[in-house]
Amino acid sequence: MSLAIHNIVQVAGSRQTWKDRVADVTRRHGQLLPILLAKRVLFLVDGSLEAVDAFTLGRQCELDFGILETQRLSPDLVTLVDKLGMARVCLGEGFIENADTAQERKSNRISVMTSGTTGLPKVVEHSWDTLNTLVRVRDNRPRFWFVPYQPGSYAWYQMLCLGAFNAGQDLFCGSSSQPVDSFSEALASGVTAVSSTPTFWRYAFLNLDPDLIQSSSIETISLGGETVDQAILDQVAATFPSASIRHIYASSEAGAAIVVTDAKAGFPVSRLTREDGALQLKVEDGKLFVRSPFTTAAAAGNPETWVDTGDLVEIRGDRVFFLGREGSSMINVGGMKAVRGEIEAQLLKHANVLWAQAYPRKAPFVGMLPAARIVLREPSSDPNHDQAELASFLREALPEHAIPRFWDFINEIPLKPSFKS
Amino acid sequence: MKREAVLRTINLVLANKGISPASDSETPMRDAGFRSLDFSEVALRLEDEIGHELNFQAAAMRQIATISDVIDFFVQAAQADVLSNP
Numbered sequence: 001m002s003l004a005i006h007n008i009v010q011v012a013g014s015r016q017t018w019k020d021r022v023a024d025v026t027r028r029h030g031q032l033l034p035i036l037l038a039k040r041v042l043f044l045v046d047g048s049l050e051a052v053d054a055f056t057l058g059r060q061c062e063l064d065f066g067i068l069e070t071q072r073l074s075p076d077l078v079t080l081v082d083k084l085g086m087a088r089v090c091l092g093e094g095f096i097e098n099a100d101t102a103q104e105r106k107s108n109r110i111s112v113m114t115s116g117t118t119g120l121p122k123v124v125e126h127s128w129d130t131l132n133t134l135v136r137v138r139d140n141r142p143r144f145w146f147v148p149y150q151p152g153s154y155a156w157y158q159m160l161c162l163g164a165f166n167a168g169q170d171l172f173c174g175s176s177s178q179p180v181d182s183f184s185e186a187l188a189s190g191v192t193a194v195s196s197t198p199t200f201w202r203y204a205f206l207n208l209d210p211d212l213i214q215s216s217s218i219e220t221i222s223l224g225g226e227t228v229d230q231a232i233l234d235q236v237a238a239t240f241p242s243a244s245i246r247h248i249y250a251s252s253e254a255g256a257a258i259v260v261t262d263a264k265a266g267f268p269v270s271r272l273t274r275e276d277g278a279l280q281l282k283v284e285d286g287k288l289f290v291r292s293p294f295t296t297a298a299a300a301g302n303p304e305t306w307v308d309t310g311d312l313v314e315i316r317g318d319r320v321f322f323l324g325r326e327g328s329s330m331i332n333v334g335g336m337k338a339v340r341g342e343i344e345a346q347l348l349k350h351a352n353v354l355w356a357q358a359y360p361r362k363a364p365f366v367g368m369l370p371a372a373r374i375v376l377r378e379p380s381s382d383p384n385h386d387q388a389e390l391a392s393f394l395r396e397a398l399p400e401h402a403i404p405r406f407w408d409f410i411n412e413i414p415l416k417p418s419f420k421s
Numbered sequence: 422m423k424r425e426a427v428l429r430t431i432n433l434v435l436a437n438k439g440i441s442p443a444s445d446s447e448t449p450m451r452d453a454g455f456r457s458l459d460f461s462e463v464a465l466r467l468e469d470e471i472g473h474e475l476n477f478q479a480a481a482m483r484q485i486a487t488i489s490d491v492i493d494f495f496v497q498a499a500q501a502d503v504l505s506n507p
Contacts, residue, residue, distance in 0.1 A: 333458065364464040364477055366457070384436075391437055405437075405462045 001128055003059065004167040008144075010189065011173040012049040018056070018164060025056045032089065033061060035096050040064045040103040042086040042111070044073060048173040050091055051151030055160050057091075058110070059128075064103075066111030066123065067152035069417070076120050084123060086111070109299075112154050114252045115418040124252050126157070130299040133256035134162040142168035143193040143220055146186040148179055148200060150417045154252035155225055159195055177417065180207045187212055193220035198232040200419040202355045205235065206375070206412075213239060224248040226420045227322045227341055230265040231348035237263055249322075254309045255294025257281065265345070266321040278303065287326060288313045331358070331402075334366035338402035343370060346397045350390060352377050355413045357421055361406055371406035375413050383409050422467070422499035427492045430466050434459045443488045453488050460491065467495055475502050 005019035016024065026033075035041075036057070043054035043065060051067055058065040066086065068077075081088065085103030089096050110131060114122045145163065149156035163171035172191050174182035183204055201223070204213070221236055221243050228247040237245055245263060250256035257279060260267050272281050279292035289306040292298065297305035312323040323329050324341040331338040340358040347356035355375040360368040372390075380386050387407040394403050414421075424445060432442040440454040450456075468474055475498045485494055 334461070361465065363461045364468070364475070365482075366461040369458070369461060369465065388437060388439065392439060400456075401458060405434075405458070405465075 001132060001165055003164055004169070007163055007167065008170040009052060009163060009173065010171065011052045012047065012175070014049060021052070021056050022060045025053050026060060029053070029057055029091060029094070032091075032094065032096065035087065035099050036063050036065075036089065037061060038105055039087045039099055040085055040105060040109075040111075041089045041096070042066045042068055042081055043089050043091060044068055044070045045151055046070050046092060047177075048151055048175055051156075052160070052173055053091055054089075055157075055164075059164060062107065064105040064107070064109045064111075066113065068113055069151055072113075072121070074120075080120065080123065084111070110157065112157060112252050113152050115150070115153060115416075115420060122252075124154075124296045125299055126154075126296060127299045128161070130255060130294045130296070131157050132161040132165050133158060133250070133294045134166060140166065140168060142170070144170045144172060144189075144191045145193045145195060146172050146174060146183065146191040148174040148182060148194075148196050148419065149225075150419075153418060154250070155195070158250070158256065179203060179415065179419070183208060184212060187216045187218075190217055192217050193222070194218055195222040195224070197225035197419040198223055198228055199226065199355070199413065199415065199421045201232055201236060202375075203413045203415050203419075205239075206354055219243050221245045222248055224250055225418070227324065227345075228265060229345045229348050231345075231353075233263055233265060251309055251311070253296045254288075254290040254307045255292055255296075255298075257290045257292060257294070264319070266316075266319040269315055269318050269320050272320065282306070283313055283315065283320070286312050286314065286323075288320075288322075331360040331368050331370050333368055333370065333401040336399070336401040338370050338398075340370075343372065343394070343398065343402055343404065346394055347372065347374070347390065350393050352386075353390070355421070358404060363405075369405045370402060371408070372404035373408045373410060373414075375410055379409060383407070422471075422496055424492050424496055426470075427463070427467070427495045428488075430463050430470075431455065431459075431488065431491065433466070434462050445489055445492055447487045447489055449487055450485070450491065455488065455491065463491070463495065467499070471499070471502070475499065 003018045006017055008017055045051040045054055054067050087096050087099040087102035108127045110126045111123050112126050147159040163169050172186045172189055174186055218240055224247055246259055246261045248256055249258035258267050282289045288309045288311050291306045293303050295307045297307050310326045312326055312329055313320050314323055323339050329340050343358035344356045347353050354377050357373040359371055361371045363369040391403050428445050443453040477498050481494055485491055
């Protein structure tokens with residue numbers, strides 16, 4: 001797998017080909033190479049530019065490495081990283097910690113941090129082969145991608161690999177801490193493709209000048225990272241009527257597994273019985289399992305292993321829908337189950353709802369009651385009116401126990417660096 | 422906690438369901454459109470108001486049939502709370 005050396009990477013005002021970036025990075029950090037080449041390392045980075053530098057060095061020198069934003073380094077994570085035997089490397093400051101106790105370098109290993117949405121991030125091991133999932137993409141028209149993902153996340157590596165190994169795929173690496181400024185800059189720079197989450201788009205629609213969005217050159221949009229609902233697919237399609245829109249199911253452990261291009265939420269049930277190369281899917285106990293060359297099991301040399309995604313799915317007619325994560329997607333209301341993802345998906349169908357999050361509240365007698373946090377496009381002057389309107393709307397689609405009892409109307413979409421809700 | 426305050430909360434819960442307000446009367450809960458989940462919601466709203474959890478007597482719940490009974494139940498729970506947390 002060789003670098004597409006003429007592809008361009010634009011990040012934090014620096015616009016270079018991979019060829020120039022490799023020369024630049026190895027020149028600037030060459031003094032660290034004796035240790036980097038010998039040990040398992042974790043690059044601690046501040047911002048996208050340092051992250052791209054670390055990726056470039058990691059690929060060019062075939063390092064055994066991971067990347068983490070410095071701001072995510074909690075004491076618990078330091079303990080985990082030390083336990084894994086990773087030396088901590090600060091490229092900006094030019095120093096390395098814990099090199100003496102770090103593991104010896106292992107070839108073709110990239111350590112990916114999960115987003116840690118439900119607690120301490122996990123470190124999962126990939127190889128260049130399992131990260132380069134977009135090698136399967138047959139449509140190789142030149143594109144200039146806006147990549148707003150958090151540096152070091154699985155989605156970020158996927159996009160970096162797309163730009164690094166596939167000719168004609170240039171990248172604009174945005175800042176996950178300043179998504180609006182970063183996206184505006186990317187649009188002004190002429191990006192033609194965007195890969196991001198539904199939450200990112202909802203945030204952009206709320207905060208960006210609509211004229212700037214509509215006058216952009218965007219031709220391709222990939223959605224993923226969290227459940228993609230019909231409302232956001234419809235809104236993106238209406239905003240970019242001539243764009244090619246797809247949504248991708250991928251996770252840091254299962255890899256990229258499903259690409260959907262028919263503009264509908266979920267995926268066709270026929271996908272469960274069709275083999276896509278060596279990639280197979282199955283549903284067991286309401287959960288999705290993946291067997292493919294892109295899983296962490298494959299990276300460990302076991303491509304035949306079925307990986308439990310932990311994502312709950314439901315088959316309705318000829319479609320498979322995602323319900324949320326195992327263990328956190330159900331609200332037990334006096335023994336009756338309310339599905340958070342289902343409540344959110346229904347709320348998002350309401351024309352005045354821009355963003356919705358359902359969550360449980362501990363309640364006497366029944367255990368839990370559903371509650372909802374909402375961003376409205378146009379709030380009325382009376383929250384009780386908005387609440388009654390949304391509850392009435394939901395009653396047409398959901399059972400009584402799934403109707404939120406408590407409503408929190410907020411003005412801004414709470415955006416995490418992972419752009420997931 | 423006053424009966425009026427409990428009734429106000431009951432009627433807030435009913436209004437959110439699009440149901441007409443109830444009165445402090447012998448109207449059966451079911452006829453007033455007040456269901457078990459509403460009961461739980463009223464309890465949680467009252468706890469939110471007080472700022473901590475209440476101890477509810479399960480035995481007393483079995484006697485509840487009317488809107489007045491519901492109000493009695495919560496007023497008594499609040500009184501017991503005041504006695505145990507003076």
